Amino acid sequence: MTVTLRRAMLALLLFAALPLAAVRAEPLTIESGGEAHVFDVDVARTVAERGRGLMFRKEMAEDYGMLFDFGGEGEVSMWMKNTFIPLDMLFVRADGTIHRIAARTTPFSTQSIPSRGRVKAVLELKGGTAGRLGIAAGDVVRHEVFGNAE
Known part of the structure; x- marks a missing residue:
């Protein structure tokens, strides 16, 4: 096979794999x-995905988030x-109950934002969303991650 043909085949394979x-x-x-x-929501399940967030x-759209x-x-x-926009961080227990909310976090800050308790997940929404919708600690998040999706 020529180098050009190999490159073309590789490009075709990579293009076909994009949807996956x-x-x-x-x-x-x-x-x-x-x-x-x-x-x-996009779900960050791996260390690399969680690291990039x-x-x-x-x-960010009003109805978008990252779990x-x-x-x-x-x-x-x-x-x-390296985060340009303020976020609401919802710390969520394994049963889907919101443990706490860190509202309108400060862009670019390297200050630690702790869960202050045991959680399974963190849901990031556009800053101000929780307040605008009246979302509070004790409310329930439903998703397959918590085994409570409907």
Whole structure:
């Protein structure tokens, strides 16, 4: 095979694999005050995905979020390094209950934002979303990560 033919075949294989590698947004619902708020979320399941998170994004849809799945419950800490937009961080227990909310976190801050308790996941939403929708500690997040999706 010539070098050109090999490169063309490799490019074709990579192009065909793109849909498999694309991140697919998943539905997530927060039950709060008798209302159901639906978001499309990307789920960060690997160390690399959790490490990158929402870094370098300069805008975010009102109904979008990122769910960081830590696998098991434990105390976790987040930060805002290389994050351009304020976020609401919802620290969520294994049963889907919101443990605490760090609202409107400061862009680019390297200050630790702790869970202050054992959680399974952190949901990041556009800054101000929790307050605007009345989402609070004790509300329930429904998603397959918590085994309570409907």
